[in-house]
Amino acid sequence: MELSRKIEILTESAKYDVSCSSSGVTNNTRKGTVGSTSTAGICHSFTSDGRCVSLLKLLFTNACIFDCHYCINRKSNSIPRATFTPQEVADLTMDFYMRNYIEGLFLSSAIIKNVDYTSELLIKTLKILRHEKGFKGYIHVKAIPGADEKLIEELGFLADRMSVNVELPSRESLKILAPDKDPFALYKPMKQITHMKNEMSQVPALRNPAPFVPAGQSTQMIIGASPENDHAIVKIAENLYKKYELKRVYYSAYIPVNQDSLLPAITTDPPLLREHRLYQADWLMRFYRFSADEILSEDKPNFNLYLDPKANWAVQNYDQFPIDVQTASYEQLLRIPGIGPKSALNILKARNYYQLHLSDLKKLGVVIKRAQYFVSCNGAIQPGLIHDPEWVITSLISSRQYETLKKVNSQSKQEQLSLFDVERFESVKRKESRYAH
Ligand code: SF4
The missing domain is CATH 3.20.20.70 (Aldolase class I)
Structure with a gap:
């Protein structure tokens, strides 16, 4: 041959x-x-x-x-x-x-x-x-x-x-x-x-x-x-x-x-x-x-396909948030969605020199659109933040993203795995609109 x-x-x-x-x-x-x-x-x-x-x-x-x-x-x-x-x-x-x-x-x-x-x-x-x-x-x-x-x-x-x-x-x-x-x-x-x-x-x-x-x-x-x-x-x-x-x-x-x-x-x-x-x-x-x-447990053994595992962990453990970036340990910082090993180190270094403000986080490498629901800074939280995990979930998942994932899911005939099903999403969206009024 x-x-x-x-x-x-x-x-x-x-x-x-x-x-x-x-x-x-x-x-x-x-x-x-x-x-x-x-x-x-x-x-x-x-x-x-x-x-x-x-x-x-x-x-x-x-x-x-x-x-x-x-x-x-x-x-x-x-x-x-x-x-x-x-x-x-x-x-x-x-x-x-x-x-x-x-x-x-x-x-x-x-x-x-x-x-x-x-x-x-x-x-x-x-x-x-x-x-x-x-x-x-x-x-x-x-x-x-x-x-x-x-x-x-x-x-x-x-x-x-x-x-x-x-x-x-x-x-x-x-x-x-x-x-x-x-x-x-x-x-x-x-x-x-x-x-x-x-x-x-x-x-x-x-x-x-x-x-x-x-x-x-x-x-x-x-x-x-x-x-x-x-x-x-x-x-x-x-x-x-x-x-x-x-x-x-x-x-x-x-x-x-x-x-x-x-x-x-x-x-x-x-x-x-x-x-x-x-x-x-x-x-x-x-x-x-x-x-x-x-990340997962015997009670909740499968991934939430709508949220990445870190965000999913954070909303499941929302009682541990917000975490104050001015005083948190490196390990605690790593738990915050939107903060990675590099931005956690940047925060530790920066706060040796000055008191942090929420507005400083972006330049330290924090992904604000994810972290904003989970951080405080010297006691201050993002204006408008509602301390409710369901509100956070709906804020993290846009309706468009949800529809795309639902389509992918049904096409691949995957089972809806955890935390988040259609009824729940829709009830949370209803709740969200109540907050908006
Ligand atoms: S997976 Fe099994 S069948 Fe396939 S190449 Fe390896 S040993 Fe052979």
């Missing part, structure tokens, strides 16, 4: 994998001309020092021996199959690199023959790149759960980042939808990578740059293929961040690709808004010191 055909088949098969920050760019140059990236996926990732890098995203093979229900590459699907050789992947990476299209490689693979054999092929590819071609660029590679520990170790010394995909948010769902995978083997490579990184960080000579997975590890969860609620998903993510010190958890709205009685119908739209809310909640856990149980 010609290399161009392999690229076509394997980039198509790789496009549902989101363990990087974006994917699937194309440009208008003709195929075969210099500058054409029409058949290759370029995605982005972040290096250990936080730089964003463009990566050539390749699937080594789609000839999988497993039969995961949700996957386009499952063995029971009748699709064109292809497998690169290690040399081909190494040559392609160098070609793209020399043309300045990419700064690194994101290499994933289906399971060919068995997990060890697949891992050996990935190692061989990375060895050609690192040792024969002298490639020092960024490499993100998938670790295959169940592979021998020695192979995981070898891969880790060749790659910058490794990802071990959780795929589905519970063992029960994995058993049903990925029957060939061992749910207990899934976390072993994560544990091994964390352990080895921690061991090496004890040795000063191995700290900087770390020789083993210097950019850390990440994972991906598919959202909406299985019945777990949002609370269960954020709890798992929180646990992964704490236990295995993951750099990122990626959430991928399930795109139905197979007709399968165990999965949402093929005509179902991917739950993109839910995916977006998960990324916002993830951000709150990583940078705003929120715990999963503060």
Whole structure:
């Protein structure tokens, strides 16, 4: 099979994998001309020092021996199959690199023959790149759960980042939808990578740059293929961040690709808004010191699709507001919608020098249109503010935004999840008009 055909088949098969920050760019140059990236996926990732890098995203093979229900590459699907050789992947990476299209490689693979054999092929590819071609660029590679520990170790010394995909948010769902995978083997490579990184960080000579997975590890969860609620998903993510010190958890709205009685119908739209809310909640856990149980609870286990998780938390806990920016701690400032880590620090610095006024907040980086409902400044609140969470909700959601979201919701046939239903919104709007008179 010609290399161009392999690229076509394997980039198509790789496009549902989101363990990087974006994917699937194309440009208008003709195929075969210099500058054409029409058949290759370029995605982005972040290096250990936080730089964003463009990566050539390749699937080594789609000839999988497993039969995961949700996957386009499952063995029971009748699709064109292809497998690169290690040399081909190494040559392609160098070609793209020399043309300045990419700064690194994101290499994933289906399971060919068995997990060890697949891992050996990935190692061989990375060895050609690192040792024969002298490639020092960024490499993100998938670790295959169940592979021998020695192979995981070898891969880790060749790659910058490794990802071990959780795929589905519970063992029960994995058993049903990925029957060939061992749910207990899934976390072993994560544990091994964390352990080895921690061991090496004890040795000063191995700290900087770390020789083993210097950019850390990440994972991906598919959202909406299985019945777990949002609370269960954020709890798992929180646990992964704490236990295995993951750099990122990626959430991928399930795109139905197979007709399968165990999965949402093929005509179902991917739950993109839910995916977006998960990324916002993830951000709150990583940078705003929120715990999963503060964002959602067993009583309210799903996101409010009309409010972002931070605003939703604030209106649910409105008795804690307004928070006075002149005296609040850094942690309290981070709880205020419209205030982020940078503006919180700006407030702390500024108030060392002068008494703050509400009018100062904008120049300190605060998003006033969100924060105005939640702050006071030396006891003063925004003129016209009504201390009523329902009034705040209606003020935060414009009628236009509400109608758009309602439409998106009904088109995607998503269930209205929490706090805010049509009757409630309308009753609150009625209440709002009473306030206006
Ligand atoms: S192991 Fe499962 S998810 Fe991975 S490529 Fe094979 S069928 Fe798809």
